[in-house]
Amino acid sequence: MRSDLFSAENLEKESAQPGLRLQNSKLLKAELNGEFMARTGSMVAYQGQVQFEALGSGGLGKFLKQKLTGEGVPLMRVSGRGDVFLAEAAADIHLIDLEQGDALSINGANVLAFDSTLQYDIKMVQGAGMMSNAGLFNCVFTGYGRIAVTTKGTPVVLTVDQPTYVDPQAAICWSANLQTGYHRAEQLGLGTLMGRTTGERFTMSFAGQGFVVVQPSEEPPGGLAGAGAGQQQQQGGLLGGLLG
Numbered sequence: 001m002r003s004d005l006f007s008a009e010n011l012e013k014e015s016a017q018p019g020l021r022l023q024n025s026k027l028l029k030a031e032l033n034g035e036f037m038a039r040t041g042s043m044v045a046y047q048g049q050v051q052f053e054a055l056g057s058g059g060l061g062k063f064l065k066q067k068l069t070g071e072g073v074p075l076m077r078v079s080g081r082g083d084v085f086l087a088e089a090a091a092d093i094h095l096i097d098l099e100q101g102d103a104l105s106i107n108g109a110n111v112l113a114f115d116s117t118l119q120y121d122i123k124m125v126q127g128a129g130m131m132s133n134a135g136l137f138n139c140v141f142t143g144y145g146r147i148a149v150t151t152k153g154t155p156v157v158l159t160v161d162q163p164t165y166v167d168p169q170a171a172i173c174w175s176a177n178l179q180t181g182y183h184r185a186e187q188l189g190l191g192t193l194m195g196r197t198t199g200e201r202f203t204m205s206f207a208g209q210g211f212v213v214v215q216p217s218e219e220p221p222g223g224l225a226g227a228g229a230g231q232q233q234q235q236g237g238l239l240g241g242l243l244g
Contacts, residue, residue: 012083020095020113020146028086028093028112028148035079038086038113048082073111073120073139086113091150094213096173098145103176105138106149110172115145126180140176149173152217164206169218175210 013023015031023029030036032050040054055075078084087093093112098104105123114120120141141147151172158164160178168182182202206212 020115020148022093022095023085025092026087026090030078030084030086030113032078032080032082032084035077035116036113037075037116037118038078038084039088039111040074040076042086042088042112043076043078043084044087045085046082048080050078050080050082050084053077053079073108077116086148088112088150091152092154094149094151094155096147096149098141098143098147100144102142104141104147104173105176105178106141106147106173107171108139110149110151111139112148112150114141114147117145118143118147125182142176149213151213151215153215155213155215158206158212158214160206160208160210160212164212165203166206166212166214167218168202168204170214170216171204172213172215174206174212175208178206178208178210178212181205181207 009024013021013029015021018031018033020028020030020036027044030038032048037055043052053076055077096104098118105125108122118141120139122137123140125138149172155172158166160175165183174180182204184202
């Protein structure tokens with residue numbers, strides 16, 4: 001049988017080392033000899049002796065925060081020996097390696113998989129307060145290991161070496177040490193440019209030393225857990241002290 005489908009670029013990529021790597025721009029391959037964490041429902045194929053265990057959001061504390069904030073990462077633990085392939089609606093996949101001392105703030109909806117050596121918590125975005133209904137809370141990852149994130153389209157990585165402003169729904173992740181703020185779009189002269197379908201119009205500011213990853217698409221408001229933006233807004237005051 002002959003077909004361009006069987007060209008070398010479509011064949012499974014092999015590696016001598018276990019871990020997360022790209023099979024292609026839209027498919028993640030995990031060469032498994034141990035365990036890693038993945039977004040629930042993201043597995044599209046696997047080979048070998050592999051077990052999947054649903055974890056919710058990773059502990060009671062994170063479960064409660066997810067329910068109250070609408071943010072979080074519904075997880076499954078993947079363990080065993082073999083190859084696991086993951087994807088999310090044909091989104092583009094990117095790998096980020098964290099080292100000790102690094103901290104990455106990321107929209108939970110864009111987390112695909114990560115090494116079990118990493119830790120994460122749900123935190124209120126600095127400066128958000130009660131101003132926005134488009135994602136008050138984010139997941140902050142720390143530790144040593146690799147994380148796979150998704151974007152809709154090819155992103156741009158902005159170095160924050162001058163005042164930087166981003167549509168909150170297009171901001172995928174950023175250096176957690178950056179100072180953030182929310183501003184009404186009209187305050188920046190953007191009120192008639194930044195169309196919204198979810199109510200109020202805001203833009204997000206970044207300052208300090210670090211980077212921001214911006215996708216060429218606007219995600220709907222609310223976190224991966226599926227709670228609406230209104231729920232986030234209602235709970236913002238209650239959770240400010242708990243999660244800030």
